Amino acid sequence: MSVTQAGHAPARARASKRAARDQDPRRTAARSGIPREPDPGEPWPKRMLTSKLFWLSVVMLLVYATCLVLLYRQVVPDRQVPGGKLLGLGTEAIPLAAKYAAVTAIPLSLVFLWADRFRPQRFWIWLMTFGWGACVATFLSAQINSWAASHLSILGDGDPATGARAAIYVAPFVEESTKATVLFWLAILMRYQWVSRLSGIVLAGLSATAFAFVENILYYGRVYRYAAQTFGEVEPEQALQSLFKLRGLMTFFGHPLFTSMTGIGLAVALRSKSKVVRVVAPLAGFCAAAFLHMSFNATATLVSGPSLLFMYLGVAVPAVVALTVFVVRQLFREGRLIRERLTDYVRLGWLPEGDPRDLSRLRTRTKALWHALFLGPAVFLDTIRMQRAMTELAYLRDAMTRGLVDRAGLAREKVLLSRVRSLRGSAVLHPTGRASYPQFRKPAFLDRNDTAGAAWAPPNYPGPAGIGGNFPAPGAPQPGSAPLGQAATQYSEVDPSWKPPGQ
Structure with missing residues (x-):
């Protein structure tokens, strides 16, 4: 080996170490600001x-x-x-x-x-x-x-x-x-x-x-x-x-x-x-x-007096209104950005078609959380994790298209897609209808459909109710069908051959 080759050997070794260090996944993720995924096996x-x-x-x-x-x-x-x-x-x-x-x-x-x-x-x-x-x-x-x-x-x-x-x-x-x-x-x-x-x-x-x-x-x-x-x-x-x-x-x-x-x-x-x-x-x-x-x-x-009031109403209040309008516009803008970036994954076949629409609307996301709240703590937490993973996936895609994140974003993208796939079965993404509100049973004494006494036959005796009878008697006209007033009085037919006994 010549002296020149011997002098270049340490330089090549340092270059190879630097290249290996640059290929380290943790270092590339840190360079792009991507957080390290915690090890679930560690307590x-x-x-x-x-x-x-x-x-x-x-x-x-x-x-x-x-x-x-x-x-x-x-x-x-x-x-x-x-x-x-x-x-x-x-x-x-x-x-x-x-x-x-x-x-x-x-x-x-x-x-x-x-x-x-x-x-x-x-x-x-x-x-x-x-x-x-x-x-x-x-x-x-x-x-x-x-x-x-x-x-x-x-x-x-x-x-x-x-x-x-x-x-x-x-x-x-x-x-x-x-x-x-x-x-x-x-x-x-x-x-x-x-x-x-x-x-x-x-x-x-x-x-x-x-x-x-x-x-x-x-x-x-x-x-x-x-x-x-x-x-x-x-x-x-x-x-x-x-x-x-x-x-x-x-x-x-x-x-x-x-x-x-x-x-x-x-x-x-x-x-x-x-x-x-x-x-x-x-x-x-x-x-x-x-x-x-x-x-x-x-x-x-x-400034004091009317000039102060003019500055307040003419400058300060419009500035606050402008900031409020800016915030509201940004909310709509972020919704459109999430829908557009998630649509990229729909075109690739990695996400269903309905995900970009539902996850870009704040009202739908809130409704999904409300539905998940009545399905148990596990479903509620999975819904939160699902929404965060999908939102991070959209913004990661946007950062990659802007050139803010290098190839380390591809590894993070795979992690997020895997998480979305695992949570899809338990999380609420497309809420429809009403939430599964809890059903409260009535006490037995308030239940009008209680059939505990159905085996006992009702009384069936002629005479006024309350003294062992059942009025009107079976076969008699039902209440509301008989005439009222003097027309309600009915007389039996007279037998002309009737006479006292013994006569």
């Missing part, structure tokens, strides 16, 4: 303890708890700040403020979860997103806003974050950054699950709703405490209700509307093959969110 405690997502969730829960405790210690007790005394919330105001803040947070969260219907995320993803907005985003925003506002030499009522310039130039960028950080983390960890713009809107809305929930607690508690300390001007709960009408009813859509722009930008980037779009779309979404937030704060700070 669930082992699968949970060996899962990276489980330990990441444990770490994040600890981080959430730490941030919440630190924020509590910062805002509840009274503190001395440059320029005066900053009143804390106090333990009395927190339960009342939380109750008013929940009036907005709970319905908003349910609306966002309802919108994520075709391919809903796992519960732990919803929990992590909500926890980030409620704990981490609020804590970091409070620290950075106060630090940045103090460096701008803003004079306020003791709180350096109360100046107008901080609300306009600092808060929008800080708060949108902290709320959207969890979205970027989720985009890296679970980009395979981000299948549509609805996914971005739902996750962004949950983070923003949680942020607004804790922020409203701070605002409500602060105004309650201030009114309690100012005697004779206004009742504390009345002041809280006035602020609740403004923040909780009229402008409750603010934070979800802003952060949804970042979620839409991330979703566009993840569903595009262009590198330029993948870079520009998230930045454009974040800039749109910060601009909307800045415009909202500037309007609320600098």
